[in-house]
Amino acid sequence: MSDNIFTQYISNRNTLVKNKKALQTTYIPDQLPHRTDQINEIVSIFSAALYGDKPSNIMIFGKTGTGKTAVMSYIGQELKKADPNEDKSVYVYVNCEVVDTPYSILYNIANQIIPDSEMRIPFTGWVTDKVYNELREYIDKKRKVFIIVLDEIDRLFAKAGEDIFYLLTIINEVLTNSKVSLVGISNNPKFIEFMDPKVRSRLGEVRIIFPSYDASQLEDILQARALMAFEDGILEDGVVPYCAALAAQDTGDARRSLDLLRIAADIAERNGDPSVTEAHVKSAKNKIELDAVAEVVRTLPSQSKTVLMSIIVNTEEGHNKMTTGMVFSTYKEVCNLIGCSILTQRRISDFISELDMLGIIYARVISLGRSGRTKEIELSISKDVINIIKNDDMFRNVSSYHPSKQMTLI
DNA sequence: TGTCCACTGGAAGGGAGGGCTT
DNA sequence: AAGCCCTCCCTTCCAGTGGACA
Structure with missing residues (x-):
């Protein structure tokens, strides 16, 4: 076969997992522990x-x-x-x-x-x-x-x-x-x-x-799958208990513990490492969390994305905390830039609450005395996730935009 | 203590769109 | 095919609210 862009990945392929199927959540083993x-x-x-x-x-x-x-x-x-x-x-x-x-x-x-x-x-x-x-x-x-x-x-x-x-x-x-x-x-x-x-x-x-699995039950489940998936010596000793403990901390979700193990092995394979370690599991955990938030953000409806973009714009102007009114006025300007219809402040208030529920922003109702009652809003996503929104095609005109002076800064 | 602000958040209802029924 | 019904998305209306301020 002549060389092409795939050649190096085929020839250097480092396979730590002998049976990938066994780590899939859809795989049905012969034994279902506990x-x-x-x-x-x-x-x-x-x-x-x-x-x-x-x-x-x-x-x-x-x-x-x-x-x-x-x-x-x-x-x-x-x-x-x-x-x-x-x-x-x-x-x-x-x-x-x-x-x-x-x-x-x-x-x-x-x-x-x-x-x-x-x-x-x-x-x-x-x-x-x-x-x-x-x-x-x-x-x-x-x-x-x-x-x-x-x-x-x-x-x-x-x-x-x-x-x-x-x-x-x-x-x-x-x-x-x-x-x-x-x-x-x-x-x-x-x-x-x-x-x-x-x-x-x-x-x-x-x-x-x-009932939900506890950490030791998850460990048994993972151990059985690991035996099927890996040759001896590929998994470092602490890896399976660590995956089990992380999943048990959450909700005792066996699917999550399997995801951790599978993605940790993927990361080790891609790095060309000889074995799977706890550090790989930590990376897998970060990757799963980032992927989950990124997926939520990527699939937001366009109006919701526009509200989030308005919050990002305000944050980048140095306003780490902002009010519903500030978000709404930036939102109207962003809508004009990207050519989408402007919804009412009531509706935007709902979008803000939804973004809060998704954990993308942090919003709490506060009173500013004579300056009224409002929500105090701040972003709670990483730079990587912010970049997903900023690089979204629909906001290509927004990159050089700065919002008009806000009268009601917190 | 009352006023005032900038909202919040519930309720009602309109319109569009999609699926079900006849 | 047309009518019906439901859901979703949105607007409009409005009573209620916490706390600074006079």
Whole structure:
């Protein structure tokens, strides 16, 4: 192969990770440490399906990164192994973060279980009732137990209301040959309280809690993945406990601890280092935090970005702290420079509160006595993140701009 | 103690746009 | 295709507020 811009990276490739898949959060290992009780409970309920009985509906609650989705995927795989030809049971998984309307839920379930050769439900065009009826008829015809897993079910409830849950929970009353069992997964245990009591009790026949992992449990999980991913001697001794401790400090999120380990290994590889050290984990932590804020800032709506740019402009003029009025008058001038419409101060006040909630700025309500009551606003992002906004295409005319004299400086 | 300022933040409602239903 | 409904984004209105100041 002739030399080109990729050659040096290919020839100098330093691979510390022998099995990158094992460090992916989507990878489902053969063992899920510290989730045996939950797995056993769910399996004992699901086993009814293999005898043709209807398993109870289950609601699973637990914070992000507590293994809810991983456990359900694992059990789904195992169920398929126990019933490889789907003679008795069919396992269906739907992520309600992506699929969040009644029509799309039914469409998604139907297209997972009905082969194209038998029927294809169109992406749009049918009345929801028609999809429901077709799905119900197909399910009944098959004389099997259908286990339908609805991940992030609280999002579906927030977006689509409870009608879809009502339809799904009463389906067994109109089925004569088949049975449907529902599993809802949510990180918000409160949402079910807002449901109609009948739907609530049907949906949550059994409730299973996935507690957050503590540092030593996270360490076990990481250790198992590290064994799969790295050759001996590549990871320095303290690395796994350190990743586990950092993630445990947060919310006991196993996903976060895996991210730390994977990104630390990436950094070590790119530096050409022979092993992964705690220093690499520290860099990984900084990178994750910076990336998260940068991503939030990059994807802000344009009006929100303009408000943030106005705050940046004021800060660079030496006003580290400013009022809503100051931000608004700079905002109007920035709008004129970039040619976007000017919203009202009331609306800008909301944007300021949203930026505060996102942790991009710090805003608190203060009283300046005779000078009125307002918010005191200051930036709370790093230079790197500020540069992302300043280099945004929409602000190319703003680089040489200085705001008019502000009358109400703090 | 009352006044005043520069807002805050809740409420109501309009308009646009998108998805669902007929 | 047209109507309906919902959500989102925004405006308008306005009562309420904390503290400096007279």
